[in-house]
Amino acid sequence: MLNDSIIQEFKRIVGEQNAWNDATDLHTYSYDAAVVDPVQPGLIVRPTTIETLGQTVRLCNANGLPLTVRGAGTNLSGGTVPLPDGIVIVTNGMKSILEINEADMYAVVQPGVVTAQLAAAVEAKGLFYPPDPGSQAVSTIGGNVAENAGGLRGLKYGVTRDYVMGVSFFDVDGNLVKSGSRTVKCATGYNLTGLMVGSEGTLGVFAEIILKLIPLPAHRKAMMAVFESMEKASETVAAIIANRIVPATLEFLDNFTIRAVEDFSKAGLPTDAAAMLLVELDGHAAQVEEDASRVEALCKSMGASSIRVAQDAAERDRVWAARRAALSALAQLKPTLVLEDATVPRSRIPAMVAAIQTIAKRYDLTIGTFGHAGDGNLHPTILTDKRDTAEWERVERAIDDIFDEALKMGGTLSGEHGTGLAKSRYLEKETSAGTILFSSRLKRALDPKNILNPGKIFSAKV
Amino acid sequence: MASMEALARLMRELEDQLIVCMRCGMCQSVCPVFDQTGREADVARGKLALLSGLMEQMFDDPEGVYERLSRCLLCGSCSANCPSGVKVQEIFLKARAILSGYMGLPPAKRLILRGMLARPALFDRLTEWGARFQTIFTRPVNDIIGTSCARVMSPLLEGRHFRTLAKVPFHRQVPGMDRPAGKSGLKVALFTGCLIDKMFPNIAHSTLRVLEHLGVGLFLPENQGCCGIPALSSGDLDTFGKLLGHNLARFAESDFDVLVTACATCTSTIHEIWPTMAEERHREAAKRLAEKTMDINQFLVNKVGLKPPAGRAGSKHVVTYHDPCHLKKALKVFDEPRAVIQAAPGYQLKEMAQPDWCCGMGGSFNLQYYDISKGIGEKKAAQIMATGADTLATGCPACMIQISDMLSRAGAGIAVRHPIELLAEGLDEHST
Numbered sequence: 001m002l003n004d005s006i007i008q009e010f011k012r013i014v015g016e017q018n019a020w021n022d023a024t025d026l027h028t029y030s031y032d033a034a035v036v037d038p039v040q041p042g043l044i045v046r047p048t049t050i051e052t053l054g055q056t057v058r059l060c061n062a063n064g065l066p067l068t069v070r071g072a073g074t075n076l077s078g079g080t081v082p083l084p085d086g087i088v089i090v091t092n093g094m095k096s097i098l099e100i101n102e103a104d105m106y107a108v109v110q111p112g113v114v115t116a117q118l119a120a121a122v123e124a125k126g127l128f129y130p131p132d133p134g135s136q137a138v139s140t141i142g143g144n145v146a147e148n149a150g151g152l153r154g155l156k157y158g159v160t161r162d163y164v165m166g167v168s169f170f171d172v173d174g175n176l177v178k179s180g181s182r183t184v185k186c187a188t189g190y191n192l193t194g195l196m197v198g199s200e201g202t203l204g205v206f207a208e209i210i211l212k213l214i215p216l217p218a219h220r221k222a223m224m225a226v227f228e229s230m231e232k233a234s235e236t237v238a239a240i241i242a243n244r245i246v247p248a249t250l251e252f253l254d255n256f257t258i259r260a261v262e263d264f265s266k267a268g269l270p271t272d273a274a275a276m277l278l279v280e281l282d283g284h285a286a287q288v289e290e291d292a293s294r295v296e297a298l299c300k301s302m303g304a305s306s307i308r309v310a311q312d313a314a315e316r317d318r319v320w321a322a323r324r325a326a327l328s329a330l331a332q333l334k335p336t337l338v339l340e341d342a343t344v345p346r347s348r349i350p351a352m353v354a355a356i357q358t359i360a361k362r363y364d365l366t367i368g369t370f371g372h373a374g375d376g377n378l379h380p381t382i383l384t385d386k387r388d389t390a391e392w393e394r395v396e397r398a399i400d401d402i403f404d405e406a407l408k409m410g411g412t413l414s415g416e417h418g419t420g421l422a423k424s425r426y427l428e429k430e431t432s433a434g435t436i437l438f439s440s441r442l443k444r445a446l447d448p449k450n451i452l453n454p455g456k457i458f459s460a461k462v
Numbered sequence: 463m464a465s466m467e468a469l470a471r472l473m474r475e476l477e478d479q480l481i482v483c484m485r486c487g488m489c490q491s492v493c494p495v496f497d498q499t500g501r502e503a504d505v506a507r508g509k510l511a512l513l514s515g516l517m518e519q520m521f522d523d524p525e526g527v528y529e530r531l532s533r534c535l536l537c538g539s540c541s542a543n544c545p546s547g548v549k550v551q552e553i554f555l556k557a558r559a560i561l562s563g564y565m566g567l568p569p570a571k572r573l574i575l576r577g578m579l580a581r582p583a584l585f586d587r588l589t590e591w592g593a594r595f596q597t598i599f600t601r602p603v604n605d606i607i608g609t610s611c612a613r614v615m616s617p618l619l620e621g622r623h624f625r626t627l628a629k630v631p632f633h634r635q636v637p638g639m640d641r642p643a644g645k646s647g648l649k650v651a652l653f654t655g656c657l658i659d660k661m662f663p664n665i666a667h668s669t670l671r672v673l674e675h676l677g678v679g680l681f682l683p684e685n686q687g688c689c690g691i692p693a694l695s696s697g698d699l700d701t702f703g704k705l706l707g708h709n710l711a712r713f714a715e716s717d718f719d720v721l722v723t724a725c726a727t728c729t730s731t732i733h734e735i736w737p738t739m740a741e742e743r744h745r746e747a748a749k750r751l752a753e754k755t756m757d758i759n760q761f762l763v764n765k766v767g768l769k770p771p772a773g774r775a776g777s778k779h780v781v782t783y784h785d786p787c788h789l790k791k792a793l794k795v796f797d798e799p800r801a802v803i804q805a806a807p808g809y810q811l812k813e814m815a816q817p818d819w820c821c822g823m824g825g826s827f828n829l830q831y832y833d834i835s836k837g838i839g840e841k842k843a844a845q846i847m848a849t850g851a852d853t854l855a856t857g858c859p860a861c862m863i864q865i866s867d868m869l870s871r872a873g874a875g876i877a878v879r880h881p882i883e884l885l886a887e888g889l890d891e892h893s894t
Contacts, residue, residue: 028508328545
């Protein structure tokens with residue numbers, strides 16, 4: 001139990017100014033960006049050094065206090081919602097980029113570094129950190145690694161997992177564990193880095209992260225193609241891949257989203273189009289230009305009703321403005337927005353979009369769908385008002401059905417938002433009873449008192 | 463104090479606006495206060511969650527919430543960047559009014575707002591007395607910027623380098639005017655604003671000079687009051703209402719095409735806030751006046767068609783421009799002040815990094831939370847100095863006070879001016 005003398009001990013470790021338990025502070029760390037019920041923690045602590053971070057973790061475990069680590073709190077599956085009277089460790093006291101190594105192309109960062117700030121810092125040196133989750137302007141690297149965050153560049157560049165070369169983290173007793181290295185190859189010990197990526201704060205607390213960097217592509221080209229049917233758009237995606245062209249981003253918007261964006265931004269989008277594809281190629285200039293004309297020809301031959309190729313940076317911006325506006329445009333329509341991220345093998349996208357439309361009709365709901373066509377990661381976005389309890393029940397049933405459909409097609413519950421609280425009860429459906437048991441045993445062995453972000457991913461059978 | 467249920471009931475008026483926030487947290491990337499403190503209660507998402515919490519009676523700490531709400535510059539960076547379009551400032555102003563109505567205004571604020579600001583004539587007299595005595599207590603520290611500091615260490619001034627009150631305020635020099643349209647065929651009314659009247663009368667003189675040169679008619683009503691934003695920021699709807707009524711009556715006394723101000727904060731208050739916060743009996747008049755209100759730069763460029771001079775003389779000065787939040791984020795005015803600077807002979811514009819990052823002033827925020835305000839301002843000063851410019855221009859006298867303090871403390875020799883002053887100076891040099 002959290003009491004005054006333990007609070008004093010936390011204050012002694014991190015300093016008076018970095019431990020907060022005013023009613024107002026506690027309330028503002030009770031939620032994240034997911035549509036789940038808020039839970040009030042008992043204390044917020046912000047360690048500013050690696051040593052005090054370790055001591056904080058140790059003190060939590062010694063007193064059996066549940067601990068939830070929080071970066072920017074942009075989690076979309078409830079992973080940063082704390083436990084009642086639990087401890088929240090805020091990472092924005094540790095936001096230094098410790099090293100950007102141009103010769104060996106890696107960066108070493110503290111967990112609180114903001115994703116977009118790292119991306120800008122490495123870009124200034126002609127290097128590239130590709131993972132670009134939608135919240136990158138505020139999200140932290142610690143959070144991205146803990147959730148295995150994705151983004152728009154998954155098809156060509158992969159996701160956060162593909163850029164983590166090593167992590168050091170505190171185990172539940174506050175021992176510093178190191179895995180991975182600054183080298184491309186590393187074959188020593190268990191692959192604990194792999195285990196920690198996507199572990200959602202349930203196995204340890206990150207202290208430092210080593211990230212792989214790659215050369216910044218020299219050239220970029222974007223285009224937008226409009227289709228009269230979802231099938232044609234999807235066949236075009238398949239044809240692009242079949243022709244061994246790998247765009248950096250390959251996004252799609254459905255008719256509902258196109259109309260919402262047009263109402264919102266008056267960008268001159270065709271509101272009667274069934275679907276729109278946004279494609280960006282990057283790499284060596286000659287290759288990009290050649291691939292761009294091949295993609296353009298493919299779109300034409302697959303029956304695109306119009307194609308717009310960006311000729312300069314300003315036009316490229318206009319192409320992406322439509323995609324960037326998608327979430328805002330949808331968000332303005334109703335008070336509550338539930339952003340799902342069920343993902344299917346990319347060839348099943350037309351079937352999945354059709355299934356989502358059927359589900360929307362079945363439960364009489366408004367669902368706009370957009371997302372990463374290139375990697376099968378869709379964002380069915382349910383627009384509702386949580387205060388309307390009858391409709392909210394239908395929303396929950398619709399989510400169940402969306403997950404069922406995705407699994408039936410060989411897909412997954414979550415492409416990039418993580419399991420957290422929102423999807424934990426579905427995990428066994430996607431995996432197996434054995435998977436939950438194995439994960440529970442792992443969790444119990446590493447965290448016997450079950451204090452590391454308990455209840456996230458699955459309910460550990462202790 | 464009334465019951466929590468009563469407060470929750472009042473807060474329910476805001477429910478439809480509060481529910482729009484989806485807690486995405488994108489406001490963290492643009493909030494100047496959060497950038498300093500990293501504390502969730504300091505960013506819009508946290509404050510909106512607190513208001514929702516009070517409304518749903520999830521916790522009971524209205525004083526704490528009022529204190530958190532006060533830790534906000536009302537700069538509008540969050541709403542300008544909000545994916546869901548949450549009207550953050552409007553919600554915060556209403557919430558401050560509800561909470562201060564529920565708990566009562568703190569005594570010091572009551573004295574300043576109701577005893578002084580709500581009475582424009584008395585406010586004028588008191589500041590004139592202040593101007594006469596200020597030299598006894600202060601000494602000049604930076605001649606280029608024109609700042610002073612306290613002669614002896616004063617807890618009230620905390621080592622600030624401040625711009626002093628003008629010896630004679632603008633309204634004493636030019637009490638009132640009603641001049642018909644000239645060659646431009648346009649006539650404006652000028653809302654002077656407290657800071658320009660009492661600290662920067664040269665901005666008003668420059669405005670008059672430029673308007674006359676361009677053949678623009680002018681209506682300058684006597685005995686103008688404050689725009690009311692200091693009162694509203696503290697949740698004092700009463701004083702705001704009085705000032706609004708007073709000003710509406712003053713400006714109803716003559717005809718004009720456009721109401722102009724040279725103060726970004728006054729412009730955005732009149733344009734955005736008067737109509738939404740006016741009580742019923744003033745709402746229509748406030749709306750009509752708001753619709754014809756423009757920033758002076760915006761007026762000169764978009765209505766009069768001000769252009770840069772054809773054959774440009776060599777540039778003597780390098781000037782960098784700071785975007786006041788109340789122009790850029792509230793009114794989307796950012797090209798026009800730059801165009802005015804380009805039209806001023808002898809000035810060459812050089813952009814600083816993040817010109818639209820808030821300077822940290824925020825009116826009474828600077829008085830209540832000087833440490834945070836200073837942290838934000840120091841970042842701005844460093845970005846200004848990195849340009850190597852000898853002049854900083856900005857379209858808001860409040861920003862000018864803050865930036866003067868910060869540049870002066872850093873020992874910089876950079877003049878702090880309003881674009882209209884640069885333009886008028888060119889006219890003066892040209893005509894002599």
